[in-house]
Amino acid sequence: MKLHFKEKGSGYPVLLIHGFPLDHTIYLETADRLCDHARVVLADLRGFGQSIPTGQAISLRQMADDLIELMDDLEIEKAILGGHSMGGYIGLDFCRRYPQRAAGLALIASHSGADTDEQRQGRLANIERIRGGQARDYLLETMLPKLSQSVDVRKRLTGLMTSTADDTLIGALRSMADRHDHTHWLKESGIPAAVICGEDDMILPVEKAVQMAALIGADPVAAIPAAGHMPMMENPDATADALKRFVGRVAGNPA
Numbered sequence: 310m311k312l313h314f315k316e317k318g319s320g321y322p323v324l325l326i327h328g329f330p331l332d333h334t335i336y337l338e339t340a341d342r343l344c345d346h347a348r349v350v351l352a353d354l355r356g357f358g359q360s361i362p363t364g365q366a367i368s369l370r371q372m373a374d375d376l377i378e379l380m381d382d383l384e385i386e387k388a389i390l391g392g393h394s395m396g397g398y399i400g401l402d403f404c405r406r407y408p409q410r411a412a413g414l415a416l417i418a419s420h421s422g423a424d425t426d427e428q429r430q431g432r433l434a435n436i437e438r439i440r441g442g443q444a445r446d447y448l449l450e451t452m453l454p455k456l457s458q459s460v461d462v463r464k465r466l467t468g469l470m471t472s473t474a475d476d477t478l479i480g481a482l483r484s485m486a487d488r489h490d491h492t493h494w495l496k497e498s499g500i501p502a503a504v505i506c507g508e509d510d511m512i513l514p515v516e517k518a519v520q521m522a523a524l525i526g527a528d529p530v531a532a533i534p535a536a537g538h539m540p541m542m543e544n545p546d547a548t549a550d551a552l553k554r555f556v557g558r559v560a561g562n563p564a
């Protein structure tokens with residue numbers, strides 16, 4: 310499907326993929342800082358933001374396919390991907406099935422593993438809550454407090470989260486629960502990887518990010534100060550700097 314997107318700057322293409330259940334606007338401040346170094350493309354994934362649902366099931370796989378279609382439309386042969394949380398899972402699926410189209414992958418508050426049994430059960434329970442008409446409670450009472458401590462950021466996130474349709478929430482949760490572990494594959498693939506995480510992230514603590522970075526052979530972790538799960542909104546200067554370093558390394562020597 311045709312995704313809603315924005316483009317800024319020129320240079321090596323960088324495709325920034327948002328997390329769940331958000332849209333491209335989480336990256337606006339970071340893109341403003343990155344666009345003098347790169348051609349930055351921000352898209353709303355299917356079902357999110359202004360990419361109106363098509364009635365087809367939402368899955369990580371389909372969202373990755375949509376990004377390939379967008380790159381084809383924009384005549385981008387190969388891009389550096391930056392994936393936030395669920396966007397990182399989509400980036401991993403993309404790299405696995407279209408490695409020739411990915412010059413590098415920055416995992417932003419995201420990780421390369423599959424769900425533990427407990428996480429999977431939690432997602433299935435949340436699907437039932439949404440089916441029972443409790444999407445708002447799930448999003449605003451269970452999820453939002455873990456994303457950021459910043460009142461301003463929470464206000465923006467509230468609007469984004471509550472405008473997502475229940476079917477989209479359910480499809481994305483189910484697909485995240487079913488995803489595979491790409492840790493070993495990513496290291497073996499030779500695709501350059503970077504890990505960016507908020508120093509105060511409650512969902513992906515820095516220690517876990519450091520362990521993962523070693524397993525996937527990534528650059529040293531960029532731990533973003535004064536940031537939780539939303540470093541691109543909470544500290545766009547430091548997040549853009551980390552992305553600039555990665556773009557410099559990869560685009561100076563494209564894979």
Ligand code: MLT
Pocket residue numbers: 327328329330393394395396485512
């Ligand atoms: C996200 O921010 O995209 C989600 O927290 C990802 C997840 O639930 O694993």
